[in-house]
Amino acid sequence: MTIPADEITAPWWEATRRGSLLLQRCGACRRAQHYPRALCAACGSTDLTWTESAGRGVVDSFTVVHRSPFPEPQAPYVVARVRLAEGPVLLTNLVGAAPDDWRCDEPVRLTWRPVGDGRRLPVFEKE
Amino acid sequence: MAVSTAVAVVGAAESDLGATGKSILHLQAQAVTRALADAGLCLADVDGLATAGASRFSAAQVAEYLGIEPAWTDSTFAGGSAFEMYVARAAQAIGAGQCSTVLISHGSDQRSARSRSLAGAAETHTPQAQFETPYGPLFPLSHYAMAAQRYLHVHGARREHLAEIAVAAREWALRNPAAFRYGAGPLTVDEVLAAPMVSSPLTAADCCLVTDGGGAIVLTSLERARDLRPDPVVVLGYGESTTNAGMAAPDDLLRPGSIGSGRRAFAMAGLGPGDVDVAEVYDSFTITVLMTLEGLGFCGPGEAAGFVGGGRIRPGGAFPLNTNGGGLSYCHPGMYGLLLLVEAVRQLRGECGDRQVPGAEVALAHGTGGVFSTHATVLLGVDR
Numbered sequence: 001m002t003i004p005a006d007e008i009t010a011p012w013w014e015a016t017r018r019g020s021l022l023l024q025r026c027g028a029c030r031r032a033q034h035y036p037r038a039l040c041a042a043c044g045s046t047d048l049t050w051t052e053s054a055g056r057g058v059v060d061s062f063t064v065v066h067r068s069p070f071p072e073p074q075a076p077y078v079v080a081r082v083r084l085a086e087g088p089v090l091l092t093n094l095v096g097a098a099p100d101d102w103r104c105d106e107p108v109r110l111t112w113r114p115v116g117d118g119r120r121l122p123v124f125e126k127e
Numbered sequence: 128m129a130v131s132t133a134v135a136v137v138g139a140a141e142s143d144l145g146a147t148g149k150s151i152l153h154l155q156a157q158a159v160t161r162a163l164a165d166a167g168l169c170l171a172d173v174d175g176l177a178t179a180g181a182s183r184f185s186a187a188q189v190a191e192y193l194g195i196e197p198a199w200t201d202s203t204f205a206g207g208s209a210f211e212m213y214v215a216r217a218a219q220a221i222g223a224g225q226c227s228t229v230l231i232s233h234g235s236d237q238r239s240a241r242s243r244s245l246a247g248a249a250e251t252h253t254p255q256a257q258f259e260t261p262y263g264p265l266f267p268l269s270h271y272a273m274a275a276q277r278y279l280h281v282h283g284a285r286r287e288h289l290a291e292i293a294v295a296a297r298e299w300a301l302r303n304p305a306a307f308r309y310g311a312g313p314l315t316v317d318e319v320l321a322a323p324m325v326s327s328p329l330t331a332a333d334c335c336l337v338t339d340g341g342g343a344i345v346l347t348s349l350e351r352a353r354d355l356r357p358d359p360v361v362v363l364g365y366g367e368s369t370t371n372a373g374m375a376a377p378d379d380l381l382r383p384g385s386i387g388s389g390r391r392a393f394a395m396a397g398l399g400p401g402d403v404d405v406a407e408v409y410d411s412f413t414i415t416v417l418m419t420l421e422g423l424g425f426c427g428p429g430e431a432a433g434f435v436g437g438g439r440i441r442p443g444g445a446f447p448l449n450t451n452g453g454g455l456s457y458c459h460p461g462m463y464g465l466l467l468l469v470e471a472v473r474q475l476r477g478e479c480g481d482r483q484v485p486g487a488e489v490a491l492a493h494g495t496g497g498v499f500s501t502h503a504t505v506l507l508g509v510d511r
Contacts, residue, residue, distance in 0.1 A: 003261050004251045035258045063272035064327040069246040070263045079264045081273055081375055091259040091375040104280040121261055
């Protein structure tokens with residue numbers, strides 16, 4: 001499966017090749033947002049610049065998927081919402097531990113999973 | 128603010144349900160003809176149509192099939208809550224004089240056609256296709272599973288509390304001959320917990336059925352409704368809230384849009400949660416019900432786990448909930464929202480036999496669509 005991109009998100013995907021997780025920072029309200037958009041969803045400003053996430057966050061919630069219609073990842077795997085220290089919440093996978101060994105609110109850090117075309121997906125492991 | 132022109136439901140019916148081997152439009156036609164017969168009306172009386180799920184141009188598709196040329200249509204696509212939204216739009220259209228008699232209908236052949244996938248429908252142009260789908264969430268199940276996980280963590284609740292929703296739904300279904308699980312016997316908490324885990328903490332028994340099914344209701348002005356045969360069921364109030372498309376967007380998983388939709392519906396009706404005699408709340412998953420009961424104000428945040436215990440929501444309990452057996456044990460076509468309305472109407476008319484709530488005068492129907500994305504509440508009452 002090739003993950004689609006568009007003219008707004010292309011720089012975000014390019015940065016994943018060098019292991020950089022980008023966020024958009026609003027010049028008007030200073031809020032950080034993910035995913036990249038053509039405007040700030042908090043205040044409507046179009047004054048947006050790229051900033052790099054420090055890659056630290058906490059598990060907001062997670063679910064272990066036991067039965068999957070997708071070829072990747074192989075079940076069982078962990079789908080999670082991770083709240084970055086900068087504020088935005090990402091959907092992601094939790095990796096590097098047994099699927100049943102995760103708790104809400106535990107700290108995690110960024111790591112990467114290749115998707116086969118040089119781009120990489122940000123995923124998270126235990127801090 | 129009250130509903131400006133009083134509008135009433137004058138007809139309600141189901142199509143065949145379960146595993147029917149029938150097409151979407153056949154099921155629609157069944158539901159529509161039965162609902163019109165119930166109202167004592169015919170297709171020539173219908174000048175408004177609201178429907179979804181029949182095709183990309185759903186209203187045009189269904190109107191053509193029925194042989195009508197409506198003066199007003201709505202095909203708002205909002206998943207399971209769309210039909211509660213249609214009640215609001217229909218009341219407004221009738222009040223504004225754009226049409227006089229509205230048919231709201233749905234039909235789904237998803238079980239016979241095997242068209243349901245755990246992956247959901249792929250739309251490659253959406254942000255979710257880039258930033259969510261690559262991680263393999265089941266759609267919509269994994270979102271509700273994450274809400275459940277957070278709910279259990281924050282409120283110290285247990286999976287047994289979720290299971291009670293499925294157990295009570297089964298108790299009601301055993302009293303409804305139209306229910307898919309009518310003859311299945313009781314369900315126990317242990318059976319729910321021991322069912323195959325699909326997306327933790329939700330097992331297959333925490334998830335709604337996948338069935339064919341459909342339904343239709345007919346609305347017109349209360350003034351006209353009083354001249355028709357059935358007892359009118361009055362639209363007392365409605366409210367809605369649309370909050371998110373994807374799974375990462377909500378800042379707080381435990382603050383669902385039902386907070387806003389319920390507050391607006393109760394304010395319009397001049398009623399509060401304590402006035403509701405029977406509640407039909409979308410049970411796509413067990414957690415959906417716990418969170419919606421809190422959102423609508425039947426109990427406080429974190430209290431639903433205790434609220435539903437002690438038999439309160441089972442037959443004979445103080446809070447009759449999902450009295451047809453719900454999406455969990457009665458029927459869950461592609462979108463269940465219309466069947467919530469059908470059951471609410473029947474309860475207010477006193478037509479429910481073994482599952483009738485004695486003296487029910489105010490009913491609530493609440494639809495939820497997508498990943499806790501769309502929420503719509505309708506309050507219905509007997510004509511006083």
